[in-house]
Amino acid sequence: MNASIRVLSRRELNRATLQRQQLLRRESGPVAELIERLVGLQAQAPLAPYVALWSRLEGFDPADLSALMTARHAVRTSLMRATIHLVTAEDCLRLWRLVHPVADRGFRGAFGKQLAGADIDAVVAFGTDLLSREPYSRSRLREVLGERWPDWDANAMAYAVSYLTGTVQVTPRGVWGQTGPAALQTIESWLGRSPVADPSIDALVLRYLAAFGPASVADVQMWSGLTRLREVVDRLRPGLRVYADEDGRELYDVPDGPLLDAETPAPVRFLPEFDNLLLSHADRRRVNPRGRQVPLPPGNGAAMGTVLIDGDYAADWRHHRGADPSLRVTTHGPVTAADREAIEAEAGELLGLIGSKDTPVVVTSA
Missing domain, CATH: 3.40.1720 (Streptococcus thermophilus LMG 18311 protein like)
Incomplete structure (x- = not known):
């Protein structure tokens, strides 16, 4: 390890991350702005984002997030690690193509054997057409696909469509005070726009570091589910700050990433x-x-x-x-x-x- 590289203690990393996650002090500001700054919120549990925002925003009102969702300015969709995240509509369009390989890999690992010999492209095209016209639950999708191709595994086909087609879980699912099934519709039909054709992986890595850094290459890969990001970080390295943790691992950070004293108070x-x-x-x-x-x-x-x-x-x-x-x-x-x-x-x-x-x-x- 280069002797000139600053070593950050565990508590320094703790306080830096809490600061960037807005967990040291609640601050006021637009809900959508914080969602984007954090590059989305985990939303596998439909109402989890409300508690996450309440912990971070002064005077948070659940109606503010519900309004974003019903107006289609925020959506629940499968992104980082192929898990459901709540993101702004703009981030849904910016991020989907970047992390789509994670969903593709996850589907083939979990369901590839069940569909050996099946025309997966045809299944996905048919399912995409269905979801472009109206929302479908996975169970309904399974039923329709099973009728179309009775010799192929209906459950695996439904997952092929949900994994490999860019979709959102439509409201009222995830709206405060309401209930609804996990019904899927294509990104294009729900938002009226297609995902960005050539999004920047460099920009995604920088956003991660701003929200979760200082961090290692392995950290970025764990968060995103993507692999082979070393070359991206190496490309960005001249513009990054470089640190080390107590075990000697290199950590990377955006130039203006805040570092705090290890003894900065952290509230419950x-x-x-x-x-x-x-x-x-x-x-x-x-x-x-x-x-x-x-x-x-x-x-x-x-x-x-x-x-x-x-x-x-x-x-x-x-x-x-x-x-x-x-x-x-x-x-x-x-x-x-x-x-x-x-x-x-x-x-x-x-x-x-x-x-x-x-x-x-x-x-x-x-």
Whole structure:
């Protein structure tokens, strides 16, 4: 390692990332602007983005995001890591072709054998035509495709269309206070425009570094699902700042990426299921130093998640509804009286978003 390269401690990386994720201090600003700055929000759980934005924006109103979605200025679509993300319409158009190879690879790895000998191009063309005219759930798509090609695996064909065709999950799915099936329609038909033909991979890497850096090549690849990004980073390197972590790995950063003192205070923050903060680095110790498994059970994104204490993933939360409602926080170890008070206060604010402020908060240790 070059002796002149600055070594960043784990806590310095932690604070830099929290600052860029807007988790050290809530700030005001347009919802769409923050979604773009973070290069989208994990949205596998349909309501997860609402909790993610509440944790980051001062005075966040769920109606603001719902309005963006119903006006088709924001959409839920499969992007980074071939998982569902909430992005602005503009980012949907900018990013889809860049990360499409991830979906292609994922489909062929998961369903290629089931469709050996099938004309996948014909299946995708037929399915794309269907989805360009109206939304289809995957189950309905499976039924129609199975009738068309009864000798081929209907489930695999439905996944071929959903993986290989650029689609969005249409509203009311993901709209606050509403319910709806995961129905798919093509990007072109929903947004009225086609994805950008020749988007910039360099720009995508720079945006990742601005939102999640300083970071390694392996980190960028983990976040995006793409491979062979070393050549991209090498091309960008003359314009980047270069650091190292405590293990000697090179980290890269945009020139104006903020670095903070390791002792900068970090408030308690509640995150939703699958929040990108916890999933977007190959080395996740900057926010998860103990390597604890992040719980990934199904849910709606406003019922459970994780908790940051002093910047680290240190607790889980779950909102229990029904006859005996509560918001339960389970810490991974003992916490100080001050931390417990902060947890209870932040949990009370969260209940203002997802439930009733009268709901009791219960804090226990695992």
